[in-house]
Amino acid sequence: GGLGCAVRQQQWAAWMCWDRLSVQALCVGVCVHSHSCCLPPTHPTATSQPETPSASKMHPDTRMCWKWSSASDCFLLLCFIIVAECVPIDKIKVSKVEEPEVQASPETPDTGLYYDRYLREVIDVLETDKHFREKLQTADIEEIKSGRMAKELNLVSHLVRTKLDELKRQEVARLRMLIKAKIDARQDAGIDHHALLKQFEHLNHQNPHSFEPEDLELLIQTATSDLENYDKDRHEEFKQYEMLKEHERREYLKSLDEEKRKEEEAKFDELRKKHKDHPKINHPGSKDQLKEVWEETDGLDPEDFDPKTFFKLHDTNGDGFLDEQEMEALFTKELEKIYDPNNAEDDMVEMEEERLRMREHVMKEIDVNKDRLISAEEFMRASEKKEFGETDPWETLDEQDLYSDDELQEFEKRLANQENELRLKSDDLLKQREELELQQDQLHAQKLEYHQAVQQLEQKKQAQHAPVPEGPNGELRFQPGMNPAASPGHHQSQEQPVVDGQNQPPQ
Numbered sequence: 001g002g003l004g005c006a007v008r009q010q011q012w013a014a015w016m017c018w019d020r021l022s023v024q025a026l027c028v029g030v031c032v033h034s035h036s037c038c039l040p041p042t043h044p045t046a047t048s049q050p051e052t053p054s055a056s057k058m059h060p061d062t063r064m065c066w067k068w069s070s071a072s073d074c075f076l077l078l079c080f081i082i083v084a085e086c087v088p089i090d091k092i093k094v095s096k097v098e099e100p101e102v103q104a105s106p107e108t109p110d111t112g113l114y115y116d117r118y119l120r121e122v123i124d125v126l127e128t129d130k131h132f133r134e135k136l137q138t139a140d141i142e143e144i145k146s147g148r149m150a151k152e153l154n155l156v157s158h159l160v161r162t163k164l165d166e167l168k169r170q171e172v173a174r175l176r177m178l179i180k181a182k183i184d185a186r187q188d189a190g191i192d193h194h195a196l197l198k199q200f201e202h203l204n205h206q207n208p209h210s211f212e213p214e215d216l217e218l219l220i221q222t223a224t225s226d227l228e229n230y231d232k233d234r235h236e237e238f239k240q241y242e243m244l245k246e247h248e249r250r251e252y253l254k255s256l257d258e259e260k261r262k263e264e265e266a267k268f269d270e271l272r273k274k275h276k277d278h279p280k281i282n283h284p285g286s287k288d289q290l291k292e293v294w295e296e297t298d299g300l301d302p303e304d305f306d307p308k309t310f311f312k313l314h315d316t317n318g319d320g321f322l323d324e325q326e327m328e329a330l331f332t333k334e335l336e337k338i339y340d341p342n343n344a345e346d347d348m349v350e351m352e353e354e355r356l357r358m359r360e361h362v363m364k365e366i367d368v369n370k371d372r373l374i375s376a377e378e379f380m381r382a383s384e385k386k387e388f389g390e391t392d393p394w395e396t397l398d399e400q401d402l403y404s405d406d407e408l409q410e411f412e413k414r415l416a417n418q419e420n421e422l423r424l425k426s427d428d429l430l431k432q433r434e435e436l437e438l439q440q441d442q443l444h445a446q447k448l449e450y451h452q453a454v455q456q457l458e459q460k461k462q463a464q465h466a467p468v469p470e471g472p473n474g475e476l477r478f479q480p481g482m483n484p485a486a487s488p489g490h491h492q493s494q495e496q497p498v499v500d501g502q503n504q505p506p507q
Contacts, residue, residue, distance in 0.1 A: 113223065113226055113227070115171070115200075115202050115223075118167065118171045118174075118202070118219075119202075119223055121167050122167060122211075122216070122219060125160055125163045125164055125167065126153075126160065128160060129156040129160045131152070131156065132152055132155070132156050132160075135149065135152050136149065141369050141370070141371045144220065145220070145221075145224045146221070147216070147217035147218075147221045149216070149220065150213040150216040150217035150220065151213055153212075153213045153216050154213060161211065164211035165209065165210045165211050167211065168203060168208070168209075168210070168211040168215060172203070175200055175205075201222045202218055202219050202222040202223065203215050203218060203219065204218060231360060234353075234356060235353075235356075238349070238350075238353045238402075239402060239407075240411070242402050242403065243403055243407065243411045244411075244415075247411070247412055247415065252264075253265070271344060272345070274343075274345050275343075276398050276399075278337050279337045280393050281334050281337060281338065281393055281394040281396060282334060282394065283390050283391070283392055283393070283394050284330075284331060284334070284358040284361050284362050284394060285361070285366065285382070285388075286387075286388060286389070286390045286391070287305075287383075287388050287389050289331075290305070290307075290310060290330070291305050292333055292334075293310075293314075294310060296333055297332075298310075298313055307379065307380060307383040311379050311380075314326055314329070314330060320375065321373040321374060321375055321376075322373070322374040323372070323374075324359055324363070324372060327362055327363070327374065328355050331355055331359070334358070334394070335351050335355060338351070338354070339351040350397055353397060354396060354397055357397075358394070362374075365382065366378050366379065366382040368381075
């Protein structure tokens with residue numbers, strides 16, 4: 001029994017991770033407990049603190065129990081000492097469970113629209129509604145573009161509708177601030193605010209307080225239309241940029257003499273020739289172009305190229321699609337062959353136009369449903385086509401005519417008209433300035449006259465309150481320049497001025 005108790009105590013000590021000193025202290029307590037358990041139930045010390053029994057006062061049964069318990073306790077104590085001398089059991093180290101890090105979803109790239117933030121916030125709020133999210137995932141692309149999804153707004157939760165109402169109020173307030181800034185810049189108080197709000201077609205300005213299905217329909221249709229025309233607008237801006245650059249170059253050459261003009265033209269031809277001297281540009285979206293990205297950007301063996309793996313590697317946000325920004329990132333290596341920001345002959349604006357043209361080309365060939373996204377299925381299907389192995393080089397901007405001579409002439413005429421309008425406005429402003437300066441001079445002269453008049457009035461007022469000069473006997477004295485009528489109590493018709501006491505009246 002003692003050995004079994006020792007074994008149980010050993011297991012208990014191991015489980016509770018006690019050290020050797022704790023086990024020895026427990027042994028002493030068990031011995032005392034064993035002695036108290038041997039006492040008869042009626043013994044007065046059975047329920048109190050045990051005292052050392054004497055042989056004279058000890059009950060016979062108690063003496064037998066004490067002898068038996070002493071022997072068993074000694075054996076039990078010996079077992080515990082053996083246990084205490086054993087190899088200590090290592091404490092169980094409870095490792096802290098690391099919570100999985102929640103990766104923040106990548107920020108949606110800017111669409112370039114002036115209401116981009118409002119568009120993204122509305123989409124984020126709508127996706128929090130389970131019903132709307134399921135409908136959006138199963139909807140057809142034409143149904144989304146047409147705005148027919150707007151009717152599902154009536155089925156979303158009240159919390160979502162409240163958030164959408166707040167977003168619309170914030171957007172209306174932002175648009176009104178833009179209008180106010182525009183009015184302040186023009187300094188025209190006669191502009192109609194409601195007429196200006198009508199030009200913003202992505203919301204219903206007649207109801208500025210609540211977000212209704214009509215607002216969602218307008219937002220979808222306007223965003224779809226603007227995104228489709230966004231690339232066209234960027235191409236047009238680039239063409240204007242190139243024509244302006246050529247116009248300024250020609251105007252600069254006109255200001256030079258014949259010798260310097262030839263030097264500048266030779267320098268320009270040399271830079272253009274140097275810009276055209278670059279390595280072969282792979283066709284965007286071709287196997288050679290993607291394999292080069294696979295090798296140089298991803299650091300993988302080109303012999304192990306796999307389109308499916310390539311798609312997953314460059315789907316940076318993990319949504320199962322390659323969007324326009326992810327596609328444009330694939331052309332960086334090709335563009336670095338042509339453009340270097342440290343070279344005077346390379347224009348970074350042209351590089352971004354080249355990137356846009358590459359992305360449009362790939363989207364036109366791969367994006368079947370025209371949703372401006374490339375799915376994994378569309379990418380794999382394109383990699384199986386014959387065009388995927390195309391080896392023809394890409395035709396860059398410097399190999400194309402960006403504008404015709406007629407377009408340049410029309411641009412220069414339009415630019416000349418704008419310059420004339422600005423010149424007329426400048427002359428008008430100068431005339432207004434001269435008129436204002438003349439008015440200022442007139443006001444300044446009137447101010448001086450008024451100041452002089454005030455001074456004269458002050459002098460007259462002081463002269464009226466000045467003391468009247470008197471002679472040695474109290475008679476009035478005449479002073480040159482003094483108006484006799486100004487003296488108080490003086491009557492010119494009755495009294496004559498007295499000079500040095502002469503012509504005094506009789507006493």
